Amino acid sequence: MTTIFRPWSRLVPGFLLALSAPLFSSAEETPAKKPLNFVNDIVPILTKADCNTGACHAKAITGQRGFLLSLLGFEPELDYEQIVKSGRGRRVFPPAPDQSLLMLKAANIVPHGGGKKLDPDSEGYRTLVRWVSEGMPYGAENDPKLVGIDVSPNRKTMPVNASQALKVTARYSDGSTRDVTGMALYEANDRNMAEASGTGLVKTLDLPGNVAVMVRYSGFVSVFNIAIPLGAPVETLPPAKNFIDELVFANLKTLGIPPSPACDDETFLRRVSLDIGGRLPTVEETKAFLESQDPKKRDLAIESLLNSPDYADFFANKWTALLKNRRED
Structure with missing residues (x-):
């Protein structure tokens, strides 16, 4: 279990104790938010912002300017050590979370070679600030683990120049689910046929055929399959001789593509x-x-x-x- 490093905890204990005291009592208290988990809540933000790609801080051996992250967050304990402990904890400052070097660089307030990665008004930025303010918890052993993702819809027949918004749901080991549409990554396998935005909006282009959009989140992958019909009527199909013929003919029927005539x-x-x-x-x-x-x-x-x-x-x-x-x- 990775321990939480708090180099600031010895600075002003009296000041922190005073801050922890309630200013007034209330009959109706706001329910406490569930503590953040580094693997479940923070790593996906870094991945979405491209911080842990090979072109950025996951560059082999050195990272970028001494800040090294694992590729796509596959080694979260290493990432936690680098963010929280490396450089004597200079990247995080819990007394003023939004003044942490991590936040100033991400928002490009302090010049950042990779440019602006997070907008201060974004959910990802606010989550990072909250995580720092909570003392950068890594998470407990019994915290739920991600076990898979589902994309909805996962298959659809769409005309050319049409749009479809996707919804991505993460499933956890305790049976809970979470909407992670905004944190997932999207990529069409043929960008001449379809394009996908960072918010999960898929648009078909001018070419008919089959195209797939790969959806990634925290090491898990799902696929949205699209059939874009040509529009030609399919009146007759040859008899199927096996299950492969059945699948091929069904696909041709969906796409509106008549089968080629038998060759000599x-x-x-x-x-x-x-x-x-x-x-x-x-x-x-x-x-x-x-x-x-x-x-x-x-x-x-x-x-x-x-x-x-x-x-x-x-x-x-x-x-x-x-x-x-x-x-x-």
Whole structure:
């Protein structure tokens, strides 16, 4: 458990004691806010503000100007040490939280190489000020832990040039949830088809097709999938031969894209030989296939390729490259 460092606690104990005394009594007291947790409440603010990216304070080994944070907050204990203890605690000042170097730099009141990261009127800034004023708690062992995030909606069919606001909900180990839409990060996998703002507003552009928006929050990822129809009517679909056909045809129907017509035998044999065996068909294979009158000859060609050593070699090499296998492994 990381301990809380308070270099200021020996300065003016009498002054702090006086501040802690109530000025007047009230029959109706405001309920006390739940203490902040560094991992759950503070790290997401730093991530949203890009403070812990490789281009900023998570730069390898040195960070920026001696201030080093872990990449995307994956080592919160290191981050806590750097913010609270490093440099004899000079980055935080609980007697006047908004005058902490952490806040002055983030708001660019004191010149900051990365520019302004937080507006003093923003929720993130106010949360950081409150955390410093509370004495920079790290959190207790029994505090709830983040177990996942959900994005709503997670799938939608949208026309071109349309908008959809997303809602992101964080789920915790004690069963509680929190709306973290404003603190999540959003990125479309094809920026020519859709764009996503920092507030979770997604806009489709002029291109039809499938596009996904990745949503990240505190190490967890969820996805919002969008289908943007072309608009062409789909009147008939060929019969599905397997579950892959069913998924492909359903997607084409959603997108309003009619399936391509069946190719001729020469094209089919070349394509299937390259896709399954990683090679062109031999002259003998081509001649036998073209002369065959069997209505199931395409299915038989696929089965033959799947049972050939070419298939095993081709896909073994594919997966070796993808998994970066080495002989000594």
